[in-house]
Amino acid sequence: MYHPHTDLPTPMTAAARTGQRAPLAGDTAPRRSASLSDVLRLVHQRGPLTRSRIAAELGLSRSAVRMLVAELCDYGLAAERPGQPVGTAGRPSLIVEVAHSAVASLAIQIRTDALCAAEARLGGRLGPITQISRQRRRFRPAETVEDITGLAAPILRELEARKAHLAGIGVAFGGLVRMSDGFVFASPALGWHDVPLASLIAARLGVAGRVPIFVGNDGDLGALAEHLLGAGDQGRTFLYVSADIGVGGGIVIDGRPLLPSPSSAAEIGHIAVNPAGHACRCGNRGCWESEISANALLRQASRKPTPDQAAAIDELIADATGGNPDALDAIREHARWVGIGLASIANILAPDLISLGGLLARLFPLESEIINTEVGRRVQPPLQPTLTVRASALGGNAPLVGAGTLALESVLAAPGKYPR
Numbered sequence: 001m002y003h004p005h006t007d008l009p010t011p012m013t014a015a016a017r018t019g020q021r022a023p024l025a026g027d028t029a030p031r032r033s034a035s036l037s038d039v040l041r042l043v044h045q046r047g048p049l050t051r052s053r054i055a056a057e058l059g060l061s062r063s064a065v066r067m068l069v070a071e072l073c074d075y076g077l078a079a080e081r082p083g084q085p086v087g088t089a090g091r092p093s094l095i096v097e098v099a100h101s102a103v104a105s106l107a108i109q110i111r112t113d114a115l116c117a118a119e120a121r122l123g124g125r126l127g128p129i130t131q132i133s134r135q136r137r138r139f140r141p142a143e144t145v146e147d148i149t150g151l152a153a154p155i156l157r158e159l160e161a162r163k164a165h166l167a168g169i170g171v172a173f174g175g176l177v178r179m180s181d182g183f184v185f186a187s188p189a190l191g192w193h194d195v196p197l198a199s200l201i202a203a204r205l206g207v208a209g210r211v212p213i214f215v216g217n218d219g220d221l222g223a224l225a226e227h228l229l230g231a232g233d234q235g236r237t238f239l240y241v242s243a244d245i246g247v248g249g250g251i252v253i254d255g256r257p258l259l260p261s262p263s264s265a266a267e268i269g270h271i272a273v274n275p276a277g278h279a280c281r282c283g284n285r286g287c288w289e290s291e292i293s294a295n296a297l298l299r300q301a302s303r304k305p306t307p308d309q310a311a312a313i314d315e316l317i318a319d320a321t322g323g324n325p326d327a328l329d330a331i332r333e334h335a336r337w338v339g340i341g342l343a344s345i346a347n348i349l350a351p352d353l354i355s356l357g358g359l360l361a362r363l364f365p366l367e368s369e370i371i372n373t374e375v376g377r378r379v380q381p382p383l384q385p386t387l388t389v390r391a392s393a394l395g396g397n398a399p400l401v402g403a404g405t406l407a408l409e410s411v412l413a414a415p416g417k418y419p420r
């Protein structure tokens with residue numbers, strides 16, 4: 001059974017943000033359960049916090065927080081440790097943090113060049129990431145699912161061995177996906193059409209009907225991860241853009257991640273930026289993707305396409321860092337197109353933060369000046385003062401972290417109800 005997940009997540013409710021929640025005393029059971037969830041979400045997203053900070057953030061009394069934290073500790077979801085002494089009077093407030101051993105999810109990312117899998121833990125941490133390079137002859141859905149099973153098996157065995165609860169499975173995928181049932185309408189990069197991906201993975205892993213499984217667009221999940229656990233501050237409007245072989249992205253409006261179903265934000269790679277530009281794989285000419293993808297960067301550097309694109313990009317970045325003029329020229333040209341596209345989107349969305357992932361995050365130290373110049377030149381003046389462009393705090397792993405945290409939702413939403 002797949003959980004409908006089209007309205008997820010709302011980790012910090014407006015009431016929680018503004019501290020309007022009433023003290024817990026006299027709460028009904030549902031209120032208590034909601035407060036338990038709020039406390040767990042807060043330390044999941046923000047990291048270790050003092051009890052007093054949790055009380056202030058959520059508008060709860062200190063005694064309510066003490067009881068809720070004790071309950072979370074009983075469930076194996078949180079732990080407490082002494083904080084640093086502050087001042088001279090009184091004992092230091094205890095620090096509350098998530099615990100990692102009791103529950104986890106399985107995070108998977110299906111990329112064109114690689115398959116990745118990792119245990120995803122509360123707090124947004126990933127276990128060791130296992131990865132296999134993809135071979136074009138193994139692109140078909142059944143082969144992909146078979147390869148995912150091989151990657152996932154040791155992770156699932158490890159969870160079973162330590163008796164951890166598998167809260168869910170999250171899959172980040174570069175294509176048009178219906179999140180409610182993990183149905184893939186299309187992935188031009190893989191040549192897929194109408195693939196019931198969640199069902200295939202659940203059946204092959206033997207968890208159908210027992211473990212919720214979510215499939216989301218990798219750009220949407222990257223934005224979700226950035227919003228909850230990375231650079232995106234709560235309550236802000238921001239844009240996440242990632243480029244590698246393709247270009248994807250996701251949007252958070254006023255603190256709410258847009259998780260459209262079917263996903264659509266991924267198509268930002270096909271906004272037209274250069275009608276006189278190069279042919280795009282979508283059949284048009286001059287799409288943003290055909291100017292800022294990894295292939296475009298190699299082309300700008302006059303380097304031949306190679307099966308080992310990652311190595312070619314590594315080499316190009318090393319050359320540019322070492323001062324090679326051709327490599328630097330290519331990166332300047334690439335940066336200019338990144339800035340032109342970002343400015344176009346910023347003029348529509350008016351974000352206060354743009355977070356760059358994948359190749360764009362790696363290149364940002366070399367490209368930031370030109371990107372900021374283009375954005376400053378093209379974004380309309382009233383929007384400029386509040387706009388920051390920066391590299392993703394989660395590096396290239398944002399979609400994997402997003403998939404993992406979405407799959408932890410059953411525990412985050414109802415900490416008292418997961419099977420122990």
Ligand SMILES: [Zn+2]
Binds near residue numbers: 280282283289
């Ligand atoms: Zn295109």
